[in-house]
Amino acid sequence: MESSHPSDGKCNGGRTPSIRELAICAHVDDAVLDELEAIATAMRFNSGDVIIAQKCDQNSVFVITDGLVKLYRETADGDRQITGFLGTEDVLGGIKRTSGAHCTAEAITDTVVCAFPRKKFLSLVEANSSLCFNLLFAATDEIEAQSDHITLLGCKRAPARLATFMLLLAHRWGVEEKEHVTLVLPLSRSDIADYLGLTVETISRTFAQFRQAGLIELLKPNVIYLNRVPTLYAMAGFDELPATRVGLGL
Amino acid sequence: MESSHPSDGKCNGGRTPSIRELAICAHVDDAVLDELEAIATAMRFNSGDVIIAQKCDQNSVFVITDGLVKLYRETADGDRQITGFLGTEDVLGGIKRTSGAHCTAEAITDTVVCAFPRKKFLSLVEANSSLCFNLLFAATDEIEAQSDHITLLGCKRAPARLATFMLLLAHRWGVEEKEHVTLVLPLSRSDIADYLGLTVETISRTFAQFRQAGLIELLKPNVIYLNRVPTLYAMAGFDELPATRVGLGL
DNA sequence: CGTGATTTTGACGACACTCAAATAAAGTGG
DNA sequence: CCACTTTATTTGAGTGTCGTCAAAATCACG
Numbered sequence: 130m131e132s133s134h135p136s137d138g139k140c141n142g143g144r145t146p147s148i149r150e151l152a153i154c155a156h157v158d159d160a161v162l163d164e165l166e167a168i169a170t171a172m173r174f175n176s177g178d179v180i181i182a183q184k185c186d187q188n189s190v191f192v193i194t195d196g197l198v199k200l201y202r203e204t205a206d207g208d209r210q211i212t213g214f215l216g217t218e219d220v221l222g223g224i225k226r227t228s229g230a231h232c233t234a235e236a237i238t239d240t241v242v243c244a245f246p247r248k249k250f251l252s253l254v255e256a257n258s259s260l261c262f263n264l265l266f267a268a269t270d271e272i273e274a275q276s277d278h279i280t281l282l283g284c285k286r287a288p289a290r291l292a293t294f295m296l297l298l299a300h301r302w303g304v305e306e307k308e309h310v311t312l313v314l315p316l317s318r319s320d321i322a323d324y325l326g327l328t329v330e331t332i333s334r335t336f337a338q339f340r341q342a343g344l345i346e347l348l349k350p351n352v353i354y355l356n357r358v359p360t361l362y363a364m365a366g367f368d369e370l371p372a373t374r375v376g377l378g379l
Numbered sequence: 380m381e382s383s384h385p386s387d388g389k390c391n392g393g394r395t396p397s398i399r400e401l402a403i404c405a406h407v408d409d410a411v412l413d414e415l416e417a418i419a420t421a422m423r424f425n426s427g428d429v430i431i432a433q434k435c436d437q438n439s440v441f442v443i444t445d446g447l448v449k450l451y452r453e454t455a456d457g458d459r460q461i462t463g464f465l466g467t468e469d470v471l472g473g474i475k476r477t478s479g480a481h482c483t484a485e486a487i488t489d490t491v492v493c494a495f496p497r498k499k500f501l502s503l504v505e506a507n508s509s510l511c512f513n514l515l516f517a518a519t520d521e522i523e524a525q526s527d528h529i530t531l532l533g534c535k536r537a538p539a540r541l542a543t544f545m546l547l548l549a550h551r552w553g554v555e556e557k558e559h560v561t562l563v564l565p566l567s568r569s570d571i572a573d574y575l576g577l578t579v580e581t582i583s584r585t586f587a588q589f590r591q592a593g594l595i596e597l598l599k600p601n602v603i604y605l606n607r608v609p610t611l612y613a614m615a616g617f618d619e620l621p622a623t624r625v626g627l628g629l
Numbered sequence: 630c631g632t633g634a635t636t637t638t639g640a641c642g643a644c645a646c647t648c649a650a651a652t653a654a655a656g657t658g659g
Numbered sequence: 660c661c662a663c664t665t666t667a668t669t670t671g672a673g674t675g676t677c678g679t680c681a682a683a684a685t686c687a688c689g
Contacts, residue, residue, distance in 0.1 A: 202526060202527075202530045204530060204534055204535075204616055204617070205616050205617065205618045206616050208534040208535075209534075210529060210530040210533040210534050212526045212529050212530070224515070224519055225516065225519040225520075225523070226516050226519065226520065231523045231526060232526060254512065254515070255508060255509075255512045256508060257508060258505060258506060258507060258508035258511050259505075261508050261511040261512055261515055262504065262505045262511055264515055265474070265504070265511055265514055265515045265518060266475070266476050268515060268518035268519055268521075268522060269474055269475040269476065269518055269629055270475075270476065271518075271522055272518060272521055272522060272525065272627070272629055273475070273481045273629060275522065275525040275526065275529060276452060276462045276481060276482060276525065276629075277452075278529055279460060279462050279525060279528055279529055279532060280452045280454060280460040280462070282529060282532035282533050282576060283460040283532050283573070283574075283575075283576030284454055284458040284459075284460050284576065285454075285458075286644070286645090287644075287645070317667070317668090318667075318668065318669095319667085323533075325533075326532060326533030326534065327645075327646090328645075328646060328647085329667090329668075329669095330645085330646075330647085330668095330669080330670085331644090331645055331646075332668095333668060333669050333670080334645090334669085334670080336669090337669075337670085349654080350653085350654075350667075350668060350669090366454055366455050366456050367454070367455065368455045377522070379519055379522055379523060379526075536676070536677090537676080537677070567635075567636090568635075568636065568637095569635085577677075577678090578677075578678060578679085579635090579636075579637095580636095580637080580638085580677085580678075580679085581676090581677060581678075582636095583636060583637050583638080584637085584638080584677090586636095586637090587637075587638085599686080600635075600636060600637090600685085600686075630689100631688100631689090632687100632688085632689085633686100633687090633688085633689105634685105634686085634687075634688095635684105635685080635686070635687085636683105636684080636685065636686080637682100637683080637684065637685075638681105638682085638683075638684085639680105639681085639682080639683090640679105640680090640681085640682105641678105641679085641680085641681105642677105642678085642679075642680100643676105643677090643678075643679090644675105644676090644677085644678085645674105645675095645676085645677095646673105646674080646675075646676085647672105647673085647674075647675090648671105648672090648673085648674095649670105649671085649672085649673105650669105650670085650671080650672105651668105651669080651670070651671090652667100652668080652669065652670085653666105653667080653668065653669080654665100654666080654667065654668080655664100655665080655666070655667080656663100656664080656665070656666085657662105657663080657664070657665090658661105658662095658663085658664095659660105659661090659662085659663095
């Protein structure tokens with residue numbers, strides 16, 4: 130499945146267009162942004178490419194320009210847990226004490242990133258408090274999001290987990306239409322299962338339940354209409370879905 | 380159970396002795412540390428006191444001087460998930476974009492903290508890149524720790540969860556003796572269960588299994604001898620337990 | 630020593646996993 | 660474009676782990 134070596138995306142040598150518009154660059158000095166742009170490189174990864182491999186050294190920090198990435202950890206006994214998904218504008222990799230990757234980052238769709246050399250990036254962060262402060266808040270946002278994920282896995286049963294998951298996706302990637310919200314998943318059932326701590330079979334059966342209850346329609350396995358969003362919210366059992374944020378993966 | 384109001388610990392008016400020795404203060408200018416000390420106040424909480432209440436405004440950042448604190452979230456349908464534990468030198472509360480508390484912090488043992496006004500603390504952090512950088516790494520450490528917790532809940536069954544939990548505690552609070560590691564838990568079974576996404580009954584039964592297998596001895600419900608740590612590691616199924624770090628709760 | 634809370638143990642049931650097969654979708658070559 | 664292969668998803672049947680409910684035992688505390 131993995132068609133290329135970790136951190137071996139083809140570099141197209143181009144400069145990325147708009148570092149300055151990123152959330153993590155808000156209120157940052159122009160001079161620092163110039164320095165950032167000077168060390169930035171655009172890279173492309175194909176669907177299925179491993180961008181960062183667990184336990185390998187990572188000498189880059191990425192900002193995702195376009196695409197969808199999954200983060201996962203593999204346990205000694207062969208299980209896999211997807212800890213999160215990252216998309217456009219999210220920050221990926223390298224922002225941590227040590228260079229060893231804590232989890233694997235794999236491109237789900239074709240993905241374009243803006244890459245910075247890790248050491249240089251961290252030096253700039255350490256020297257510039259605005260940039261650092263923005264990243265700190267991105268990190269604390271991530272802690273809150275993970276906290277919700279922990280609560281999901283610790284407290285909720287399969288229907289609530291899947292409902293929450295669909296609402297999370299709809300929140301960021303859903304298209305609202307007159308009668309329903311359309312959700313196009315680039316994810317496999319296996320990815321959903323590994324994110325929610327369930328098996329593919331359970332995911333499939335729970336989708337079937339929802340379909341029979343009229344909550345959703347499955348046009349194709351990965352094209353879903355959400356018909357009754359309020360009911361899904363009730364099933365999810367979270368009083369509030371997390372706010373939009375800058376995703377931060379390590 | 381909750382014997383006092385949120386954020387209502389008795390202030391003893393004293394200055395805390397040694398801000399400067401904290402990990403998050405490493406390499407921070409003396410001038411900034413002076414400012415920090417100037418706005419610091421010592422506070423005490425009794426066992427069971429709620430230090431921060433979920434959804435309430437928090438206008439303090441705490442550094443725990445002594446004691447043990449649990450962080451938990453309560454869901455709409457009455458379940459509870461403990462997301463982490465904090466102890467001496469760990470940072471608690473307020474370091475986030477908004478002031479609303481994302482989870483509840485409750486003192487397990489009597490706890491002494493050093494409190495800073497949130498706004499002033501964040502201003503100092505924003506202005507001082509060393510302090511900010513230290514906090515950023517504390518935050519990314521926390522993200523990694525939570526990532527492990529997510530993997531635990533998503534992939535592991537009860538015995539592996541409990542084994543991991545005991546090893547985590549032993550790593551920070553265990554006392555190594557000649558034949559075994561002694562672990563004195565200030566936690567109730569209910570706390571363990573809510574941390575591991577299980578029930579008290581399952582915790583109890585799993586302890587019994589371990590005892591029958593000779594892995595542990597239970598002198599009292601909360602005094603445990605770990606007899607065969609390597610076997611516990613194997614059961615835990617994590618190739619590496621997380622390194623010691625500065626805990627960061629929000 | 631007695632009371633109340635916590636922990637343990639037991640019996641039973643439900644939810645989700647495993648294994649297995651059928652169906653549907655996607656990719657491949659003629 | 661269609662038959663064929665391969666992969667992904669769905670459905671089915673049976674099992675196991677863990678949750679629920681209930682009672683006994685133990686512990687903590689006054």
